[in-house]
Amino acid sequence: MSISTIIPALRAALDAERVRDDAETLAIYSRDDTPGSCIPVMVLFPHSHEEVQAIVSIARRHRLPLVPRGAGSGNVGGAQPVPGSAVVSFECMQKICDYSAVDRTITVEAGCVTAAISAYVQADGLFYPPDPGSNPYCRIGGNLAMNAGGPHAVKYGVTRDYVLGLRAVTGTGETLCCGVHTSKGVVGYDLTRLLVGSEGTLALITEATLRLLPLPSAQATLRAVYDNTANACAAVQRVMAQHHTPSALELMDPYALAAVRAMGAARDLPEGSNALLMVEVDGEAITIPDQVQAIRAALAGEGSLEILEATDAAAVADLWAARKSLSPATKAMAPLKINEDVVVPVSRLRELLEAIEGIAAEQSLHIVSFGHAGNGNLHVNFLVHPQDGNEMRRARHGLQKLFQAVLTLDGTLSGEHGIGSSKRAYVPLELSPESLSIQRAIKRIFDPDAILNPGKLLPET
Amino acid sequence: MSISTIIPALRAALDAERVRDDAETLAIYSRDDTPGSCIPVMVLFPHSHEEVQAIVSIARRHRLPLVPRGAGSGNVGGAQPVPGSAVVSFECMQKICDYSAVDRTITVEAGCVTAAISAYVQADGLFYPPDPGSNPYCRIGGNLAMNAGGPHAVKYGVTRDYVLGLRAVTGTGETLCCGVHTSKGVVGYDLTRLLVGSEGTLALITEATLRLLPLPSAQATLRAVYDNTANACAAVQRVMAQHHTPSALELMDPYALAAVRAMGAARDLPEGSNALLMVEVDGEAITIPDQVQAIRAALAGEGSLEILEATDAAAVADLWAARKSLSPATKAMAPLKINEDVVVPVSRLRELLEAIEGIAAEQSLHIVSFGHAGNGNLHVNFLVHPQDGNEMRRARHGLQKLFQAVLTLDGTLSGEHGIGSSKRAYVPLELSPESLSIQRAIKRIFDPDAILNPGKLLPET
Incomplete structure (x- = not known):
């Protein structure tokens, strides 16, 4: 493959200015929201299905790997270029x-x-x-x-x-x-x-x-704090076992809570608060009081320190702001955040958090966990220093133990982030050789020359 | 392949009495709920995953086609044996x-x-x-x-x-x-x-x-009748465009209504009723009055003759009984019922029913339509006499025209019945050669010797 022959072909298919290989553009598109980067050979900005088709046809002829990209906001390197690849950015296709x-x-x-x-x-x-x-x-x-x-x-x-x-x-x-x-x-x-x-x-x-x-016409948001994570997990179970499915049920562990407080949020929590749940219900306005009452009842229980309903839009916005700030906040807490996204059945969430606590203690790691507790989907963040070889080794051990714990608890390695390049080495822990062999065969049907997003999802052979 | 060598192998893997080849058993399992039948060579009754695995391994070695069967209640011949096949009935696996x-x-x-x-x-x-x-x-x-x-x-x-x-x-x-x-x-x-x-x-x-x-704790059911199908379709659109998604929204055309009445049901309909809608809402009890009010308002409009809320369980049961009797009732109305199951966007339902009316008139066919109007999913039943070669030819023309109309209206050939053996000839009307070629390749990955339910879903090559 020679870039000098491909670029003119692509420029003939797209407008010339939508086939970019200037250093500045290449640098911008060398990373997504995952640690690491790789400079692509070009960035393409198709305007239409037909242009995408032209790109793939040309790429196939020249065995040019294509890395599709939305906003580049993924956490597993799904949109990270590989050496010699062209990024296909869909940002001009918004119709x-x-x-x-x-x-x-x-x-x-x-x-x-x-x-x-x-x-x-x-x-x-x-x-x-x-x-x-x-x-x-x-x-x-x-x-x-x-x-x-x-x-x-x-x-x-x-x-x-x-x-x-x-x-x-x-x-x-x-x-x-x-x-x-x-x-x-x-x-x-x-x-x-x-x-x-x-x-x-x-x-x-x-x-x-x-x-x-x-669109639901009304909603309400509750905040509940507990003396420890186990009691918060018991409350998650009670909430999910009652009749009203909440529209959101988020959990913060003690370290996530500390991160939020360090940013100046959630300063009004009672003494001894070590775990926080945010619960949202939505629906027709007439249903909200019943839902709130049922959720309140489910949230109450051992170790419950306070249950508060956010009564105005500003208070709700504050709560969500604190929750949403967690991702950037944890990122700022260490040079590298290894961001996992595991899921277990809601009934095993307490065991998962105990396992994480155990891993943090055993490997001396700073691990911050929060996320979608109603789905049993936790974002488990290992905050580490890439320069510290010893800590990185402990983190790798810890990750392996985390994944083992998740699978033992009937869980899955990723609930929503995906595999990308970051997690592919761990896929064989979850998927059987039979399943992987079928998946590789499916890949060959759709993409016989392996030009579409190589190095992602399927583990190396 | 020789049955006399396969049967002993299967009897060794399963209990002998769960590998049946007596005439009576073969006759029972020679058909599903679709016209036509074919005597299989044997019927297998596995008790476990491991027994199913043993069956497939033996079948593969001997190139014995396997036809899986649930209750045999399908309408497209999905569980109908093909010549030389063994039926695998799952009825002993109910754990x-x-x-x-x-x-x-x-x-x-x-x-x-x-x-x-x-x-x-x-x-x-x-x-x-x-x-x-x-x-x-x-x-x-x-x-x-x-x-x-x-x-x-x-x-x-x-x-x-x-x-x-x-x-x-x-x-x-x-x-x-x-x-x-x-x-x-x-x-x-x-x-x-x-x-x-x-x-x-x-x-x-x-x-x-x-x-x-x-489980929703409460529900309500409404019945609305219209002077014609077009006005009933307009009401379906209004119901689906308002805020409360009904838990069911069923339509009967004039011929379905006549069939129900011929059975002695729905005798209380006002004069001139030519189309009927059944609407169910469910949820928390507190939400029901609001939902009923909104649905009532949406049902009202041009050509609406009566809107009735079924106020007790018996009345609801009667309504559903009438709806559910339609399938057997239409089956009894002619020697053969060709049962289609097409879908169009709700906004095109009126056009679909007009097309069906046109086909019935043009081809002199008796067509009865009813079904899940809220999904735009109609059961279109051609009532024909297989002995009448001319009528059967007109029915084939009519089917072709029906499918063309459905696809022109942005629809699909089947909403829930599937393809089985009955509809596979029509699949290329909807799926492109590229899509079919991918699907055939997927089939080869999973089932390289084509022993699993041959003659179903994918069209003949």
Whole structure:
């Protein structure tokens, strides 16, 4: 492959200024929101499905690896270039292609900002439920590639649950339309959900038809604090076992709480607060008092120090701000944050947090855990110093032990971040050789020359 | 392949009496709920995953085609034997393997009766939402194979939306465990949803981990009649465009209404009633009056003759009984019922019904339509006489025109029945050659010797 022959071909297919290889552009696109970087050979900005198809066809001819990119907000290196690769950024493909309020469906291009979808349909009393933390800037194509979740998944589910149909370009440069424009459909194998979560390794998604829901008209938010994590986990279990599914149920462990307090938030907590739960309920206004009462009752119990309802919008915003600040706050606490995203059944959450506590003590590591407790989905952050070889070795041991604990507890290695390049070495802990062999064969069907996002998702052979 | 060598091998793997080749057993298992039949060479009744694995291994060695069977209640010949095949009936695999009320998950064997799942968890205030019409006797394995829907899909979704993980045996005799035991998980390609709806052509599902929901504590049912189908469709649109998603929204066209009346039901309808809607809402008791009011307002409009709320359980049961009697009633109306199951966006439902009316007139056919209007999913029944060659030819023309109309209206050929053997000739109308070529390649990965449910789902090459 010679870049000097590919670039003119690509410039002929796209406008010249949308095939960039200047140092500044390459530097910007050399990383996503994961530690590490790699300078790509070029960055491409297609405007349309047809241009994506042209890119893949040319790339295939020249065996040029393509790294698809939404906003670059992923945590597992899914959009990180590999040596000799071209980044395909979807940021110029933001069109709303079709929208029907009555059918509650919308078709958007892959570069559409996720939050823009809900904003677009809000006037009709609709919304697009999945809202990963990066919602205000992440793009739907990235969400589809990683099957993004978010705090509201506990009630509303994840990206996969809202995808009706896709338009995509496979690694052979062929157009693949899959799925339907209707709320039901069972014709053929479910290629739609095969592409969702495939991290850009099977096809480049260019358009998606998504399902919308009626926007809940009211909500309420409660904050509860506990003397220890075990008692907070017991409360999570009680909340999830009662009748009203909360629209969010977030947990902060003592170290997350300390991080939040260090930033000046949550200063009003009672003495001895070592774990915090945030619970949101939503629905028709008439249902809220009942829901709040049921949640309050479930939150009360051993070790409960305080249960507070946020009564105005500002108080709710403060609570969420504290929760959302955790990701940047923990990032600032050490030179490197190893950000895991494990899930266990809600009934095993206490055991998971005990295991994490044990790992932190045994390996002398600073581990901060918080996340979507209603899904049993914890963000476990190892705060480390890459210069400290000994600590890094302990962190690697700790990670291995964390994953073992998660799998022993009937859990999974990732709830919403995905595998990308960071976690691929650990995939064989969870998936059997039979499953991996099928997945590799599927990869070869869609992308026989392995040009689509190489080095991601599937472990090295 | 010689049956006389296979049967002893299978009898050694299973108990002898669970490998049947007596004429009576073969006759019983020669058909499902689809016109036509074919005598299999044997019927197998495995008791466990390991026995299914033994069956597939032996079958593969001898190139014996295997036809998996739940209750045999499918409408597209999915469980119909092909010449020389063995039926694998899952009826002896009904165990509940695992259940956690707090995690709202249940793991069941494939032969578990679908309604038995909800019955099992009801005491904990939970239920398993998908409820195809055959709910009281169909088996979860069949539901998974076909991605079954049902009247409540409009609010609760279909089988696919409730599957967390699967255990299965591929065509190579290998065990494949896919998915998770948690409410979230994104590790690897989504093989779980690839198997759901694959109609037993990729693997035999032996166990499934399913998601449960809190049981709604109250519901209400309304019946509305209209002077014509177009006005009923307009009402469907209005219902689906307002804030409260109904838990069911069923439509009967004039011919379905006549069939119901001929059975002695719905005798109290006002003069001139030519289309009927049944709407159910559910949720917390406190929400019901608001929901009923909103639905009533949406149902009212041009051509609305009467809107009635069923105020007691008996009245509701009567309404549902009338709706559920439609399938057997139409079957009794002619020697052959060709039962289609098309879907269009709700906004195009009126056009679909006009197209059906046009086809019936043009081809002089008796077509009865009813079904899940809230999903735009109509059961279109051609009532014909197989002896009448001319009528059968007109029916084939009519079917072709129906499918063309559906696809022109942005629809899909099947919403919940699947493809099986009956519809496979029509699949290329909807799926592109690229999509079919990928699907065939996937089939070869899972089942290289094509022993799993041959002649189903994928069109002939």
